[in-house]
Amino acid sequence: PELLEKMHVKKHYSVIGIVSDRTGGGPQLFSMDEGIKSTNTEVIDVEWTNDTKGGGGQGCMIVIGGYDPSDVREAIKVTFENLHHYFGDVYGNAAGYVELQYTARAAGCLTEALGAEEGKAFGIINACPAAIGIVMADTALKTAGVNIISVATPSHNGSPSNEGTLTISGESGAVRQAVIAARERGLELLGQMGDKPANDYPSYIQ
Amino acid sequence: PELLEKMHVKKHYSVIGIVSDRTGGGPQLFSMDEGIKSTNTEVIDVEWTNDTKGGGGQGCMIVIGGYDPSDVREAIKVTFENLHHYFGDVYGNAAGYVELQYTARAAGCLTEALGAEEGKAFGIINACPAAIGIVMADTALKTAGVNIISVATPSHNGSPSNEGTLTISGESGAVRQAVIAARERGLELLGQMGDKPANDYPSYIQ
Amino acid sequence: PELLEKMHVKKHYSVIGIVSDRTGGGPQLFSMDEGIKSTNTEVIDVEWTNDTKGGGGQGCMIVIGGYDPSDVREAIKVTFENLHHYFGDVYGNAAGYVELQYTARAAGCLTEALGAEEGKAFGIINACPAAIGIVMADTALKTAGVNIISVATPSHNGSPSNEGTLTISGESGAVRQAVIAARERGLELLGQMGDKPANDYPSYIQ
Numbered sequence: 001p002e003l004l005e006k007m008h009v010k011k012h013y014s015v016i017g018i019v020s021d022r023t024g025g026g027p028q029l030f031s032m033d034e035g036i037k038s039t040n041t042e043v044i045d046v047e048w049t050n051d052t053k054g055g056g057g058q059g060c061m062i063v064i065g066g067y068d069p070s071d072v073r074e075a076i077k078v079t080f081e082n083l084h085h086y087f088g089d090v091y092g093n094a095a096g097y098v099e100l101q102y103t104a105r106a107a108g109c110l111t112e113a114l115g116a117e118e119g120k121a122f123g124i125i126n127a128c129p130a131a132i133g134i135v136m137a138d139t140a141l142k143t144a145g146v147n148i149i150s151v152a153t154p155s156h157n158g159s160p161s162n163e164g165t166l167t168i169s170g171e172s173g174a175v176r177q178a179v180i181a182a183r184e185r186g187l188e189l190l191g192q193m194g195d196k197p198a199n200d201y202p203s204y205i206q
Numbered sequence: 207p208e209l210l211e212k213m214h215v216k217k218h219y220s221v222i223g224i225v226s227d228r229t230g231g232g233p234q235l236f237s238m239d240e241g242i243k244s245t246n247t248e249v250i251d252v253e254w255t256n257d258t259k260g261g262g263g264q265g266c267m268i269v270i271g272g273y274d275p276s277d278v279r280e281a282i283k284v285t286f287e288n289l290h291h292y293f294g295d296v297y298g299n300a301a302g303y304v305e306l307q308y309t310a311r312a313a314g315c316l317t318e319a320l321g322a323e324e325g326k327a328f329g330i331i332n333a334c335p336a337a338i339g340i341v342m343a344d345t346a347l348k349t350a351g352v353n354i355i356s357v358a359t360p361s362h363n364g365s366p367s368n369e370g371t372l373t374i375s376g377e378s379g380a381v382r383q384a385v386i387a388a389r390e391r392g393l394e395l396l397g398q399m400g401d402k403p404a405n406d407y408p409s410y411i412q
Numbered sequence: 413p414e415l416l417e418k419m420h421v422k423k424h425y426s427v428i429g430i431v432s433d434r435t436g437g438g439p440q441l442f443s444m445d446e447g448i449k450s451t452n453t454e455v456i457d458v459e460w461t462n463d464t465k466g467g468g469g470q471g472c473m474i475v476i477g478g479y480d481p482s483d484v485r486e487a488i489k490v491t492f493e494n495l496h497h498y499f500g501d502v503y504g505n506a507a508g509y510v511e512l513q514y515t516a517r518a519a520g521c522l523t524e525a526l527g528a529e530e531g532k533a534f535g536i537i538n539a540c541p542a543a544i545g546i547v548m549a550d551t552a553l554k555t556a557g558v559n560i561i562s563v564a565t566p567s568h569n570g571s572p573s574n575e576g577t578l579t580i581s582g583e584s585g586a587v588r589q590a591v592i593a594a595r596e597r598g599l600e601l602l603g604q605m606g607d608k609p610a611n612d613y614p615s616y617i618q
Contacts, residue, residue, distance in 0.1 A: 003549055003563060003578075020543030022508065022574060047567035049542065049574035059574050061542045061566055096228065130255065130267045131226030137209055151209060154267055155253035162228060162255035162265050166209075302434065336461065336473045337432030344415055357415060360473055361459035368434060368461035368471050372415075 013044070013065030017072040019079055025060040026101045026124050027090065031082035032062050033109040035075035041066035046113035058161045062109070088204040089183065095193035096128040096162075098136070098186035102179045102205045104172040114167055115149050121172035122149075125182040126165040130154050132189045133164020136182040140166060143181035144174035179205055219250070219271030223278040225285055231266040232307045232330050233296065237288035238268050239315040241281035247272035252319035264367045268315070294410040295389065301399035302334040302368075304342070304392035308385045308411045310378040320373055321355050327378035328355075331388040332371040336360050338395045339370020342388040346372060349387035350380035385411055425456070425477030429484040431491055437472040438513045438536050439502065443494035444474050445521040447487035453478035458525035470573045474521070500616040501595065507605035508540040508574075510548070510598035514591045514617045516584045526579055527561050533584035534561075537594040538577040542566050544601045545576020548594040552578060555593035556586035591617055 021028055025048060036043060045063040066072040089100040101124040106116035116122040125140050127133035130153055137151065152165040166182075168175055183205070190197045227234055231254060242249060251269040272278040295306040307330040312322035322328040331346050333339035336359055343357065358371040372388075374381055389411070396403045433440055437460060448455060457475040478484040501512040513536040518528035528534040537552050539545035542565055549563065564577040578594075580587055595617070602609045 003546070003553055003560070018543040018546060020541040020574075020576075022541055047542070047565055049566040059541065059566075061574075061576075129226040129228055129265065130253070131224040134209075134224060141209055148209070153253055154255040154265075162226075162267075164226075164267075335432040335434055335471065336459070337430040340415070340430060347415055354415075359459055360461040360471075368432075368473075370432075370473075 013042075013067065015066050015069050015072045016044075017041070017064045017066070017076050018061065019064075019076060020059075020061040022059045024087070024090070024099075025058050026099050026126065027083055027086035028060055028062060028079070029109055029113050030086040030101050030103060031079040032064070032075070033103065033107045034082045035078035036064070036108040038078055039066070039071045039075040040068070041071050041075045043109045043112040046109075058163070062113070084201045085204055088199060088201045091187060091190070091197035091199045093190060093194040093197045096132065096190055098132065098183065098190050098197060099126040100124065100179050100183045100186075100205055101126075102176055104176075106169075116167070117169050120169050121175040123168050123175045123179040124165065125168070125179060125186075126163055127186050127190065128162045128164075130162055130164040132186055133166070135189060136186040137164065137166035139185040140168065140178040140182040144170075144178040146170040146174050146178050176205065219248075219273060221272045221275050221278045222250075223247070223270045223272070223282050224267065225270075225282060226265075226267040228265045230293070230296070230305075231264050232305050232332065233289055233292035234266055234268060234285070235315055235319050236292040236307050236309060237285040238270070238281070239309065239313045240288045241284035242270070242315045243313040244284055245272070245277045245281040246274070247277050247281045249315045249318040252315075264369070268319070290407045291410055294405060294407045297393060297396070297403035297405045299396060299400040299403045302338065302396055304338065304389065304396050304403060305332040306330065306385050306389045306392075306411055307332075308382055310382075312375070322373070323375050326375050327381040329374050329381045329385040330371065331374070331385060331392075332369055333392050333396065334368045334370075336368050336370040338392055339372070341395060342392040343370065343372035345391040346374065346384040346388040350376075350384040352376040352380050352384050382411065425454075425479065427478045427481050427484045428456075429453070429476045429478070429488050430473065431476075431488060432471075432473040434471045436499070436502070436511075437470050438511050438538065439495055439498035440472055440474060440491070441521055441525050442498040442513050442515060443491040444476070444487070445515065445519045446494045447490035448476070448521045449519040450490055451478070451483045451487040452480070453483050453487045455521045455524040458521075470575070474525070496613045497616055500611060500613045503599060503602070503609035503611045505602060505606040505609045508544065508602055510544065510595065510602050510609060511538040512536065512591050512595045512598075512617055513538075514588055516588075518581070528579070529581050532581050533587040535580050535587045535591040536577065537580070537591060537598075538575055539598050539602065540574045540576075542574055542576040544598055545578070547601060548598040549576065549578035551597040552580065552590035552594040556582075556590040558582040558586050558590050588617065 047061045049059040106122040110116035146168040149167040255265040312328040316322035352374040355373040461471040518534040522528035558580040561579040
């Protein structure tokens with residue numbers, strides 16, 4: 001309990017769970033969002049690290065709380081089961097990477113960590129090096145009428161990673177359309193800087 | 207336009223250009239300075255990233271603005287044409303690297319990004335690990351009468367990179383002499399920690 | 413002297429020494445603590461870098477001051493002689509690392525850099541990815557009655573590294589016992605994420 005106080009955890013839970021990784025934040029947060037949706041748990045804290053094992057992006061650490069060990073364990077189990085799914089639209093080559101995320105209905109992890117609106121569609125458009133992310137953001141905003149939640153660039157960001165990131169909310173069809181248009185533009189740009197960008201798991205945003 | 211507002215861009219331009227990289231800032235900024243000199247464009251924003259593909263330094267992102275697409279395109283073309291030149295005094299080995307930059311006459315990119323004085327000589331003395339940069343800075347300041355513009359160390363810096371950096375201005379002969387003396391000291395120190403430091407392109411500071 | 417002023421060095425010394433590295437902070441600071449104990453020198457400044465050559469941790473830079481060149485040289489010599497010793501409880505594998513440090517009696521480097529109490533036992537419990545460090549911290553605090561000096565997580569830290577870190581002081585037996593229990597838990601967790609974590613030098617905390 002003394003440890004939790006020092007960790008800037010505000011509420012009191014009887015059980016705490018932590019998910020922490022070296023590479024990536026989007027897939028982990030979208031996966032945890034499924035975990036939170038299906039259990040009686042809450043996200044307490046999300047922290048970002050300038051890591052990615054030498055890449056230009058970030059790792060993250062998610063702390064969740066609950067009142068029953070089986071709930072917390074279940075939330076983490078659901079998170080891991082969803083990770084491959086949400087890595088489906090992360091494409092990389094030697095020059096950098098392009099990441100897209102989309103959900104028709106955001107829950108407590110995405111609202112807490114990224115300012116998503118509860119129950120509304122939410123999307124992430126992200127790339128390294130940063131300029132690709134910004135051009136993709138521009139494409140997305142020109143494609144469909146969506147709301148900007150945040151724009152992050154290297155110096156206006158939680159951690160000085162080499163990323164340009166746009167998060168959006170709105171009507172689910174519009175958010176999906178914006179994300180898909182940004183993906184097309186991003187893969188084209190990143191592909192011009194190296195090999196054809198490849199994903200490790202099948203794309204889920206159709 | 208909504209995107210630009212969120213990106214902390216203050217002035218209004220009709221055309222925007224972005225140069226973004228994984229590794230290095232000095233060569234990109236000095237190259238863009240040539241692009242700005244030769245076109246009707248301005249540097250709007252420079253942001254730093256803690257990247258270098260796993261190295262101890264930084265990458266950067268430069269946003270420029272203009273009123274004519276051909277100007278912005280030309281500025282970026284000139285930037286790319288100058289990159290090899292300004293990578294000429296970047297020397298590395300497995301232990302780290304030493305970077306020197308010098309111009310007899312700074313223009314709008316170096317003034318905006320690094321506080322150089324318009325039209326005056328400007329130099330950068332930089333190395334990783336940080337201690338080498340500091341010893342080089344000491345050598346430079348003992349060699350010639352120049353003005354300190356900034357001293358950056360890991361915790362007093364835009365991004366927590368492992369660099370010691372001195373930027374100087376003044377009479378062009380003095381700035382060049384200071385930079386050359388620092389280079390000699392830096393190559394000697396870095397060489398003691400590994401192989402002879404090597405540059406990928408011919409040195410341009412003579 | 414103008415350089416030192418810009419470097420945020422407050423006191424005036426006639427001789428300055430700098431130790432700077434790409435990877436690690438604990439071993440360097442504990443080694444420098446021995447250097448400070450055995451000479452008439454003081455630690456002026458410790459800065460952290462988000463480096464580790466692509467790892468999830470930090471490098472550091474230590475600036476010391478003295479009044480006699482031979483003192484400063486001796487302090488740095490003692491530091492280098494102790495480095496292998498204090499790397500003895502740094503264990504790594506492809507997934508991350510676990511670091512433990514312990515001294516029965518902290519001196520001027522650890523007090524200045526990490527808030528240790530002069531002359532009292534002091535320990536560090538640290539791991540990457542961050543969640544391992546937090547579980548280890550929890551184990552340590554449940555094992556023995558020690559005082560928390562600091563808890564660092566990725567976003568509540570000098571630099572956005574992927575580390576969870578606990579520093580503790582107290583009765584020397586209790587601090588050692590807490591550190592040893594945390595080590596056991598950390599090696600177990602990190603081992604589950606990859607190969608058996610290995611140290612490069614013999615463990616010194618028994």
